[in-house]
Amino acid sequence: MKDPAALDELVKALQGLPGVGPRSARRLAFHLLQRDRDAARRLADGLNEALDRVQHCSRCNTLTEHDLCEICSDEDRDPTQLCVVENPADLLVIEHTRAFQGLYYVLMGRLSPLDGIGPADLQFERLLTRATDGVVKEVVLATNFTQEGEATAHYLSEVLTARGLSVSRPARGVPLGGELEYVDAATVAQALRDRKRV
Incomplete structure (x- = not known):
């Protein structure tokens, strides 16, 4: 049947x-x-x-019900710092730590050549336009510590550094192979405080 x-x-x-x-x-x-x-x-x-x-924020690409999300609309945020994350869940984890007061950009994925996902699929040009707006001074690459996340961070680090931006990465307090969404807030906060230049 x-x-x-x-x-x-x-x-x-x-x-x-x-x-x-x-x-x-x-x-x-x-x-x-x-x-x-x-x-x-x-x-x-x-x-x-x-x-x-629900739609994508026109500035940071996260999910929101408005043209600009709540974070991008907050004038008290530090516009010189831009944190790049893979997905909205990662953004929320970092926000819950209250350790980062800058703005965000959500990739909505990560480089994965085996799955056919390259820079064009993640709209890296849109990120580069945002990061090189003359206001951003530091880009924090907070992609996950997986192979794909590391490859994404490495690629973006090369491109952003070549454009004269300061690029950092959260410290390795987050376990290798771990996903930010599943790491406790204290570990993520410490990793952000201990970030280093790439």
Whole structure:
């Protein structure tokens, strides 16, 4: 017996989430449809509302409901410091430390040649335009300490240094192979305080 087409589409959609394989996607779909249809409706409504209202900040590229996010709109932030992160979750981790008072740029990914993701896919030109605006003096490359994150930081370091910018990287208090999203705030704060020139 084949699954109904709508159920099959739901399973395929759930498989698009990180860490969700075919079996987990099928279990989630059955759970939502069999046991918790109200949660399924809330999930669908929440997704639709987010898709309608959430956009990228025109300045830093993070997710927001406005043209400029709350951080970019804050006149008390230090515009001479620009912290580059891979995704909005990493930005939030750094913000929770309260150790960085500059502005951000969110790449929405990292270099990954094996996955076909290069500089053009991450819109590095947009970052370079932002970093070389004459206001930014230091760029903190806070990409994750994974192979892809390190490659991204190395590439950006070369390009930004060639343009006369001071480039730093958080200290290695964050474990190698670690993702900022899963590191405790104290470790991230210490890593930012101990950053060094690249």
